[in-house]
Amino acid sequence: MANNPYRWAVHLSVVLFVVLWTLPTFGLFVTSFRDKDQIAVSGWWTALGSATRNDMFRAPAGEGEVEEGGRFTLTGSVFAGAGGHVKAFGISSKAPDAFAAGESADLGDGESLTVAQDGTFTLAGPESFKDRRGQRIFFTATTPPAFTLDNYRAVLFAEGLGRSFLNSATVAIPSTVIPILIAAFAAYALSWMQFPGRALLVAAIVGLLVVPLQMSLIPLLRIYNAAGQALGFDPKSYIGIWLAHTGFGLPLAIYLLRNYMVGLPKEIMESARVDGATDFQIFTRIVLPLSFPALASFAIFQFLWTWNDLLVALVFLGPQDDKLVLTGRLVNLLGSRGGDWEILAASAFVSIAVPILVFFALQKYLVRGLLAGSVK
């Protein structure tokens, strides 16, 4: 079977592809559930097994000590709340693992220190531990994987992501709904109505598909500012951004819908026309329901695009805190909380959760739309 090694190579290459394409996201996903102190000292790939760490704990200076027959004992846990297993401990930074867990270390002057496996330490000596600096305990411990929802709680309520989530939805949903109807009527006219200049209009739509957004920013900003000044309203409004997204989304919408409508069977339209149906009736009763797959495709595209957009939102909605959408908030956090991966990871997942859900739930329509929009 000369085929066998070849088949293995195919399987292995696909596995490699999938790993490369999911690992970065997965890494950040795992990180978003980790404790922030652990994120800073170990890679996310260690989070799934138990991590070994070297740490230092300073015992409290006599707080909670017990006197018994002239000897003072002080007990507590080196883990301070978190769990784990102590493997070794020491009393100086030069030999942090001089003693195995459970052994007794001699501190001199009749004092001794024991650290048990579960992290309980016992300091014992003839004098009170008060009025001294707390004893330093160095230890090596394995910590079981610990996951937490604290990061999400922090970003949603303290970092303003909850607000931004609402803003993103406020931008994306109307921006998806408004262009659909406008585009559907235009696409019907371009595919099933006869009039001079039709071919020219279709060509213009194809051309407009690739006009870079950058062209529109400055002129529109000027129009918005002028209109805002003349009519006395805030030029950076939700209505402004909905209309902007509508304008920018229309070429793709019309193109996708027209490609789909042109392919509908001619006989249906003709028999409806013979029965006395007007264009308006043909459109609303026959073409619109039949075009549902294409409408769904466009809706998904437009939703993903408007939810993920940064540029249009920054220009037409502005960078003020109360109007910041998720992508804008994320860029701000990258600047202000650059190294705080617990904040960044959780924020990133809050912002990509909705598109990912939409993607997996409606992938079929997305693929269909892509194929209709690109293969010529």
Added chain:
Amino acid sequence: MVQVWTALFTIVLGIFAAVSWFWGANFCLDRLLPARTGDPVRNARNIHRAGLIRPWLFLGPAILALGLYLVYPVWESLFLSFHGKSGREFVGAANYRWLFADPGFRESIINNFLWLLVVPAASTFLGLLAAALTDRIAWGNLAKSLIFMPMAISFVGAAVIWKFVYDYRSGDDAQIGILNALVTWFGGDPQAWIALPFWNNFFLMAILVWIQTGFAMVILSAALRGIPEETIEAAVLDGANGIQIFFRIMVPQIWGTIAVVWTTITITVLKVFDIVLAMTNGQWKSNVLANLMFDWMFRGGGDFGRGAAIAIVIMALVTPIMIWNIRNARAEMEGR
């Protein structure tokens, strides 16, 4: 909460306005030029006239929006690019002269060309490879969906994901970015990847390649499936091996689709802005045109003339593809 209600209210209002426009305009047209008047000659004339007007009623809102948001701005940008900071005084070609003398612009356009060379080629090639491989195995659809997934992630989200991959810790601290962890594991020295001039461009490009490969794969996979079986069977009978069949029989048959994928990604590359803004904001010599333009739009109160000039340069780079697309579309319409 107020904003949710405003949004809902506007959706309803918007739909209502659109419906009433289309329905109302259509109703008025039927009233003004009735098709049943009892006089057959008038009927025919009315139907004919209504037929001339109706398409424009259907197209009206779309043409208005396209005109205002896409067509007019092209001219206005061209106009502004010959004007000063605020867009009032005429300055001739001064903005363009400044542009070509500016080191920031030179850096951006060189980087943009690098992006144009690497990203479409790499995404299309990897997409083709992924399509060819996943089509051969039982769990191919699952693999496809996972490779396709980055498509749904915003550029900014992707930037965060990859910034974490490239994360760099100085000194003896444990590396928490997986790339540096791998490098140190193999005995190399960790690097601050996105701050290495010139090479950082490629680390930023990797992000876009990662996003676009899925798109290329989905489209090319459909094209590969559309290849007639007979051509492949004939090649098998002639004794061709798998690789020969792929490159000599299958790839030549999908050149058209490869070109479409390539140009689509090229256009995305020209507009790329979010990735650079989020990763480096153009520092360490990684700037690109779209980010430079955004900078000039708002820097020091905004210089609309220079911003518009940069936008025109981007438009000029897109234009050949635009013409090519229009030609293809017209050829296809005539063939129908």
